[in-house]
Amino acid sequence: MEFSSRLLENAVNEISQLPGIGKRTALRLVLHLLRQPESQTMHLASALQDLRTEIKHCKSCHNISDVEICDICVNLNRQQDIICVVEDIRDVMAIESTSQYKGLYHVLGGKISPLDGIGPHNLTIGSLVEKVQAGKVKEIIFALSSTMEGDTTNFYIYKQIEKYEVKTSTIARGISVGDELEYADEVTLGRSILNRVPFENSLKSS
Amino acid sequence: MEFSSRLLENAVNEISQLPGIGKRTALRLVLHLLRQPESQTMHLASALQDLRTEIKHCKSCHNISDVEICDICVNLNRQQDIICVVEDIRDVMAIESTSQYKGLYHVLGGKISPLDGIGPHNLTIGSLVEKVQAGKVKEIIFALSSTMEGDTTNFYIYKQIEKYEVKTSTIARGISVGDELEYADEVTLGRSILNRVPFENSLKSS
CATH class of the missing domain: 3.40.1360.10 (Dna Topoisomerase Vi A Subunit; Chain: A, domain 2)
Structure with a gap:
């Protein structure tokens, strides 16, 4: 991909380093930002900077x-x-x-x-x-x-x-609520039979 | 979606304003950035800022x-x-x-x-x-x-x-190179017959 601008190329390269975003998608995103008011890009950039510099993890649970x-x-x-x-x-x-x-x-x-x-x-x-x-x-x-x-x-x-x-x-591992039995894989179905729960419990949780 | 951090929520909200990116994807991208070296996020943010403030359009062709x-x-x-x-x-x-x-x-x-x-x-x-x-x-x-x-x-x-x-x-509108005729839509196929080109031309361009 050849870019007419170094700034554009730079922005596309940085965005395309994110997982699941290729160069074409990155270019689409950048051109979208250029069509929007300048403030949107600035808010995005400063939100990312603040996130990275100020974020903390809970000392107890690491959330x-x-x-x-x-x-x-x-x-x-x-x-x-x-x-x-x-x-x-x-x-x-x-x-x-x-x-x-x-x-x-x-x-x-x-x-x-x-x-x-x-x-x-x-x-x-x-x-x-x-x-x-x-x-x-x-x-x-x-x-x-x-x-x-x-x-x-x-x-x-x-x-x-x-x-x-x-x-x-x-x-608990088992069949998802709403799932049909015939489409469940054997391991999950097997586990859900081994780990069956008293019927009264299933009434409570629904 | 409930966030444990205002900074996180802010970043996710800003990213999810981009086309084709929902809140879940935005959260995935943000968590990815948090796992990467701080410099990556900073480069991304400054590339976006530079792009928006310094980009020019060619005075002649508007590229x-x-x-x-x-x-x-x-x-x-x-x-x-x-x-x-x-x-x-x-x-x-x-x-x-x-x-x-x-x-x-x-x-x-x-x-x-x-x-x-x-x-x-x-x-x-x-x-x-x-x-x-x-x-x-x-x-x-x-x-x-x-x-x-x-x-x-x-x-x-x-x-x-x-x-x-x-x-x-x-x-020219017509059948894509490599496409099979039977899958082409009628309008395109019709146009490609009306606008047929001398056979020698097709030899030159391939």
Whole structure:
């Protein structure tokens, strides 16, 4: 792609470094910005700068936050002795939007994945173990994605905390609500039969 | 979507104003930037700022350029008396990448589209007519997209310049190279028969 302007080329190159955005899409976005009022581009640029320089992570749960300890951790209406372990902030948002969970979170910042060079020490596992050691945690809920890396991470954390007196659980795997049985894969269907729940429970949650 | 941070929410909102990017994608992009070195975000932000504050349009052809008159217009190896009329800079880049055209361009900045509130005076039609009036143009090639708005714009410009001694042409419409005839739509196929070219010509261009 040949550009008539170095500034244009620069902007397209920077935008096309974002995941899922190629040079053509980047050019479309840049030309769109040029047609909009100048203030829109300036707001976008300063929002990105502020984000990167001022963003903090909650010292307790490692969720993204504007303050030292995030709103969820300081909320005394939430159960302080249940911790849901998730991969990143998107999972916190997804679980929060269900309004079904009233405990705390612990954001790992990823999964153990040797192929990507991510080991236990790149994640916030240490501070999770410290919380358990302190003895104030009753239950740890693993809510990582059900992949090889997720399972490895679950197991690694489990091994670190099994000597302490803490209940561990994982979120249920099964057929999605609204899904037809015949289209479900065998592993999921098999697990959902093994981990069947009393019928009265299913009445409560719906 | 509930955000744990105002900075995060701000960045996501600004990014999701870009065409084709929703809130979920914007969040994914922002989290990606947070995982990358700080310099990447800073380069992106300053590239956008520089683009918006410093970008110029060529005074002759209205193409985006870093200088007063763009590289294409000052290039004396190009034919200065043929002007190809296009909608925006992407079309210039598309035609340039074919290496088949050695004349100049004129970027309209859009098409006449009353429904979107774009009339002839929002485009650079005036300066195109001036060039023709000056008598230095031998041929105008219309290369707008083949839509109602494109055809309207072509016709409007044609009416403005028909009293001057200038040849006008439009780019050929027809079956794409490599396309199978049976999948072509009737209008395109019909036009490609009406506007058939001598067989020797087709040998030259391939």
